[in-house]
Amino acid sequence: MSKITSKLSAAEKKILRQIYWRSFTLFSAVTPAKQGASGFEYSMLPVINHFYKNDDDKKAAMVRHMSYFNSNLAMSPFIMGVAASMEKQNAKSKDFNVESINAIKTSLMGPLSGIGDSLFWGVLRVIAAGIAVSLAQSGNWLAPIIFLLLFNVPVQLVRWYGGQLGYTLGSTYIEDLYKKDLINIMTKAASIVGLMMVGAMTSSMVKFSLKWNMVVNGKSILNAQSMLNQIFIGLLPLGITLLCFYLLKNKNISINWLILGTIVVAVGLALVGIV
Known part of the structure; x- marks a missing residue:
C-alpha cells in the first residue's frame, strides 16, 4: 500500500484524509429517495473544492454527487476514492465523459455492498461477538471492549486504505482507458451493471x-x-x-x-x- 500512496502529492493525501473523516457522516441524513447521497456529497467536497476553480463546475459536481447512493459503510471510501480520481480527471480533461462518474458509482454499490455486508456483518461481527460473549460469561469486564476492537479495527483499516486504493487505482486505470479510447465502453458496461442493480433493488424492496x-x-x-x-x-x-x-x-x-x-x-x- 505504501508503494501506491507514495505517488500521491501532499495535497492529495490531505484530501484522502478529509474524505476518510467525512465519510463517517455518510448515513447521518438518510432520505428514502437519496439514502446516503448528502453524506457522499459532503465527503467529496474537499475533492471538488481542490480540483475545480470555477463555481459553475463546483456546483455541477455537487449536484452530480447528490444522486442516490447506498453501499456498505466500510466499502464506501473505496467508491469515494474512485469517484475522486474521476473528478480529478474531469477537471483536467475537457473531453471527459462526466456521465461515467455516476455510472461507475452505481455499478460499484451493489457488488461492494454484498462483499461488505457478508464479510463484516455476516462473518466478522459474529466472530467478534462469539469471542466477547465467551469472555463475558467468564466474568471478564473487557468483553465489550474486545468486541469493539475486534470489529472496528479491521473495518477502519479497510475504510482508511480503501479510499487510498480507490483513488490511486482509479487514476491509473482511467488514464489508461482514455489513452486506449475505451472509456465509452467502460461507461456503457458500468451503466448496464448499475441498471441490473437497480432492477434487483426494485424486485426486493418494492x-x-x-x-x-x-x-x-x-x-x-x-x-x-x-x-x-x-x-x-x-x-x-x-x-x-x-x-x-x-x-x-x-x-x-x-x-x-x-x-x-x-x-x-x-x-x-x-x-x-x-x-
Missing part, C-alpha cells in the same frame, strides 16, 4: 400484492395475484416503479409528492381490500 379475487356464488374462481404471477412475477411493483420514474423525469413531479401520493394510494387501496 412490494405490491393484490388481495382482490373474482368470486361467484361465494366461491373464488380467479386469484388476481396468481394470474399476474403467471404473466410476469413482480409485474405490479415494476409497473409502479416505472410510473414513478416517468412522473419524476418527464412530468417533474417532486419526490415528496410522489412519496405522499404513494402512501395515500396504498392506504386507500388497503382500506377497500384491493391490496
Whole structure:
C-alpha cells in the first residue's frame, strides 16, 4: 500500500484524509429517495473544492454527487476514492465523459455492498461477538471492549486504505482507458451493471400484492395475484416503479409528492381490500 500512496502529492493525501473523516457522516441524513447521497456529497467536497476553480463546475459536481447512493459503510471510501480520481480527471480533461462518474458509482454499490455486508456483518461481527460473549460469561469486564476492537479495527483499516486504493487505482486505470479510447465502453458496461442493480433493488424492496379475487356464488374462481404471477412475477411493483420514474423525469413531479401520493394510494387501496 505504501508503494501506491507514495505517488500521491501532499495535497492529495490531505484530501484522502478529509474524505476518510467525512465519510463517517455518510448515513447521518438518510432520505428514502437519496439514502446516503448528502453524506457522499459532503465527503467529496474537499475533492471538488481542490480540483475545480470555477463555481459553475463546483456546483455541477455537487449536484452530480447528490444522486442516490447506498453501499456498505466500510466499502464506501473505496467508491469515494474512485469517484475522486474521476473528478480529478474531469477537471483536467475537457473531453471527459462526466456521465461515467455516476455510472461507475452505481455499478460499484451493489457488488461492494454484498462483499461488505457478508464479510463484516455476516462473518466478522459474529466472530467478534462469539469471542466477547465467551469472555463475558467468564466474568471478564473487557468483553465489550474486545468486541469493539475486534470489529472496528479491521473495518477502519479497510475504510482508511480503501479510499487510498480507490483513488490511486482509479487514476491509473482511467488514464489508461482514455489513452486506449475505451472509456465509452467502460461507461456503457458500468451503466448496464448499475441498471441490473437497480432492477434487483426494485424486485426486493418494492412490494405490491393484490388481495382482490373474482368470486361467484361465494366461491373464488380467479386469484388476481396468481394470474399476474403467471404473466410476469413482480409485474405490479415494476409497473409502479416505472410510473414513478416517468412522473419524476418527464412530468417533474417532486419526490415528496410522489412519496405522499404513494402512501395515500396504498392506504386507500388497503382500506377497500384491493391490496
